[in-house]
Amino acid sequence: MTPSSKIRQSSALSCAQCEEHLADFLDGALSHELKALVEAHLGTCNACADFARDAAGAVAFTGRASAIEVPATLIPQILSEITTGPSRVLVEAPLAERIFGRWIRPVLQPRFALGLAMAALSVAVIPWRWQTAELATAPARILTMAENRVYRVYDRAVKGYEDLAVVAEARNQIDEWRDATDQDAAQPANNDIRVQPR
Amino acid sequence: MAFSAVMGQEVFDGASLFGPAKGHASAASAAHAASGSDAQLVERCLAGDGTAWQDLVRIHTRRVYAICYRFTGSDADAQDLTQDVFLRVFKSLATFHSATGTFSVWLTRLTRNLLIDHYRRTKADRATGSLEDHLPVLEERSALAGRTEGMVAGREASELIQGALQKLSPELRETVILRDLEEMEYREISQALEIPEGTVKSRLNRGRAELARILRRQGVGI
Numbered sequence: 001m002t003p004s005s006k007i008r009q010s011s012a013l014s015c016a017q018c019e020e021h022l023a024d025f026l027d028g029a030l031s032h033e034l035k036a037l038v039e040a041h042l043g044t045c046n047a048c049a050d051f052a053r054d055a056a057g058a059v060a061f062t063g064r065a066s067a068i069e070v071p072a073t074l075i076p077q078i079l080s081e082i083t084t085g086p087s088r089v090l091v092e093a094p095l096a097e098r099i100f101g102r103w104i105r106p107v108l109q110p111r112f113a114l115g116l117a118m119a120a121l122s123v124a125v126i127p128w129r130w131q132t133a134e135l136a137t138a139p140a141r142i143l144t145m146a147e148n149r150v151y152r153v154y155d156r157a158v159k160g161y162e163d164l165a166v167v168a169e170a171r172n173q174i175d176e177w178r179d180a181t182d183q184d185a186a187q188p189a190n191n192d193i194r195v196q197p198r
Numbered sequence: 199m200a201f202s203a204v205m206g207q208e209v210f211d212g213a214s215l216f217g218p219a220k221g222h223a224s225a226a227s228a229a230h231a232a233s234g235s236d237a238q239l240v241e242r243c244l245a246g247d248g249t250a251w252q253d254l255v256r257i258h259t260r261r262v263y264a265i266c267y268r269f270t271g272s273d274a275d276a277q278d279l280t281q282d283v284f285l286r287v288f289k290s291l292a293t294f295h296s297a298t299g300t301f302s303v304w305l306t307r308l309t310r311n312l313l314i315d316h317y318r319r320t321k322a323d324r325a326t327g328s329l330e331d332h333l334p335v336l337e338e339r340s341a342l343a344g345r346t347e348g349m350v351a352g353r354e355a356s357e358l359i360q361g362a363l364q365k366l367s368p369e370l371r372e373t374v375i376l377r378d379l380e381e382m383e384y385r386e387i388s389q390a391l392e393i394p395e396g397t398v399k400s401r402l403n404r405g406r407a408e409l410a411r412i413l414r415r416q417g418v419g420i
Contacts, residue, residue, distance in 0.1 A: 019400070019403055020396070020399070020400075022399075022403050023384075023399040023402050023403055024399070051403070051407050053410075054406065054407040054410035054411060054420065055403055055406035055407050055410065056406075057410045057420035058374075058378070058405075058406035058407065058409040058410040058413070058420065059378055059406060061355060061358075061359065061409075061410075061413060061418070061420060062355075062359055062374070062378040062379060062409075063378070064352070064355045065352075065355045065356040065359050065379065066352045066353050066355070066356045067264070068260070068263065068264035068267050068268070068356075070259055070260045070263045070264075071263075071273065071277060074259060074263060074277055074280060074281075075255060075256060075259050077277075077281065078255050078259065078280070078281055078284050079252055079255055081281070081284070081285065081288070082248075082251050082252075082255075082288060083248075083252075087285060087288045087289075090288045090289055091243065091246070091248065091251045091288055092246055092248075097245075097246060
């Protein structure tokens with residue numbers, strides 16, 4: 001059941017219903033039936049009549065107000081913001097769009113970023129894969145590289161051992177010097193001991 | 199006794215006073231055509247067309263400025279807010295989707311949100327200045343005493359409405375501005391303010407009645 005049919009059944013409006021239809025009544029947008037019901041209510045209810053009179057008076061008065069004029073400097077100020085101001089970058093199309101056109105826009109959306117990154121990674125991996133494939137087909141080269149690696153490890157081990165020997169020799173020398181110094185320091189103290197005669 | 203007989207048929211006959219005469223039907227078709235051209239304009243803006251951005255600013259600045267000026271009552275504030283609105287548009291136009299409403303409604307919602315922010319920010323200033331606000335009313339009352347509504351029109355009526363609007367609550371004020379001064383459809387106001395159409399009409403009735411009472415207190419015959 002529509003609101004209009006409900007109202008028709010009751011054949012009289014309450015104050016709340018009258019207010020509900022007042023805006024449309026003032027716009028002249030009500031059906032003849034509803035308009036008659038609103039008018040009938042306004043004819044019997046002083047409070048609603050005063051309310052409606054005020055509302056209608058305000059509408060009539062605002063209808064006579066002159067339009068607001070925009071200050072002459074306002075539009076140029078706003079336009080300067082996008083022609084020479086900091087907002088210029090906001091309204092210009094991105095570099096990629098200027099070069100490739102608008103069709104590139106969906107591709108540059110964040111949801112495609114991961115896909116692009118994966119594609120770039122795949123492209124970057126291709127040379128490494130080629131190198132691996134080349135090694136797999138050249139056993140002699142692999143043997144040479146392994147041999148070089150073994151020599152390099154051996155040389156490092158020898159050098160490490162020699163370094164350790166030098167360190168041990170230096171340490172022994174330092175210990176000897178320290179013992180000699182201690183003995184020299186203890187000698188005069190022994191000479192100072194006197195045995196008292198009984 | 200018929201109500202129209204009490205009030206005068208010319209005042210309360212909605213069709214003769216506000217209906218087709220106000221041009222809502224033609225305004226609706228014009229708005230539809232404008233929304234189509236707005237959608238194309240937005241497309242061009244998003245494609246980086248500089249002239250489209252300039253057209254967008256030229257077409258919509260008057261409406262945004264008018265709403266800001268009617269709401270704040272200050273030319274300087276309205277100019278600042280209008281620039282803020284367009285800065286916001288430059289940054290977030292990509293978030294506008296024509297499927298969810300017209301560009302005009304989207305722009306009105308953006309403007310309204312900035313106005314509410316401004317209203318909250320300046321609440322303390324208004325509280326300190328409220329005593330001074332009462333002084334000009336006395337002068338206006340004496341100056342306008344005995345004048346009939348028919349004698350007040352144009353710029354003078356606009357200034358009187360401007361003063362009265364500042365005394366309305368922000369909810370009632372924005373509804374009256376969007377409907378009676380910017381002539382938006384109820385559906386558009388509902389979308390812009392994000393409230394049901396019934397609430398729009400209820401606020402509009404209360405706002406209009408309150409506006410009439412304020413104007414009458416200032417000596418304007420309503």
